[in-house]
Amino acid sequence: MPSPQVLTKGDASALLDSDRLVVTRGRHRTEIPLAAVQEARPDGSTAVEVVLTDGVVHRIEGENRVATASFVTALAEALPERRDPAGSALVTVTDEGLVIKTWYLVVGGLTLLLGWFGYAYWVGSAYTAEDAVLVFFSALPLLIGLVSTPGAVLMGVTRIKLARRGITVRAAHAGHYPNGKRKGYFAYTDSEGREHLYFSQRSAQYVDLVYDPRNPGDFAPRRPLFAVALGLLLLLALGLACLALGGAGVVVYLF
Incomplete structure (x- = not known):
């Protein structure tokens, strides 16, 4: 049995689970039961429109055309024969709390490092080189x-x-x-x-x-x-x- 497909772009992802579609955007997690999905159709070359049984549309973006087409096909094949007309009433949205992105950590770390080098340089200029080494370490x-x-x-x-x-x-x-x-x-x-x-x-x-x-x-x-x-x-x-x-x-x- 193939592994579950995941469509990703940036910090957003859509996981095709056995009975639901799990869409994560930052700190928000949306779970869509497959029984609430009427159809899945491509929207352009790298996006998917998930149409629920009550007409509500969820748009999911992918990174490339091949992955998006494969995800649309897999989602269409996974849809059950019997659908639930409740549609969006079955969708659950949860807040998973603060999400720290990787680039936040990189930028913050580089900023602190540059600031530390600047402070050590100032100590070395105002005092001695030994003092600058002490501050640095x-x-x-x-x-x-x-x-x-x-x-x-x-x-x-x-x-x-x-x-x-x-x-x-x-x-x-x-x-x-x-x-x-x-x-x-x-x-x-x-x-x-x-x-x-x-x-x-x-x-x-x-x-x-x-x-x-x-x-x-x-x-x-x-x-x-x-x-x-x-x-x-x-x-x-x-x-x-x-x-x-x-x-x-x-x-x-x-x-």
Whole structure:
């Protein structure tokens, strides 16, 4: 059986699943049951119009003509014989939260790097070359601190939410690749039927995960409270120590 086709363009994608069409645009996810689709037709050479049984049209864009034509054909073949006249009433739209695009990270990282080089150059000009080297290499502990500290806080917030309303499920290992290599993730299905992946190199066949029913994408391995609290405290302590060390090498030249 062929793998499900995905039509993509930029940060938008359309996944042809077994019983529905899942369209993702940024943080918005639209699920269209195939029974609600009347027909799929090309719109130009690289776009698809999905016409629902009540006449509402959803337009999906692709990156090239071949992929778009193949997606239209696959979607038309996947449509069931019996359709539901409710059409757009069966469509669900969810907000998956903040989505950070890759180019945001690239531009932000380059901006910070250039700013750091400029600051180190200024220190070298105003003081000595040794001071400039000290400032430059203090970026590593400062970066670790900037990542670890908010990371520990966010993980702590997630753990509190999971402790209050989390649902525990047993995720099964995904099996092996055709070449016999073990896959590096486990899978579980939430109460709404959506599958989520937990990447881990554990050798077990099952792992217990706790997920938030309000946001099933927030999950974590089930562990004793003491182990969770100790890990978060150590991560927070590491972040604060690195912030102090790296920050001292920066602010000392500003005053």
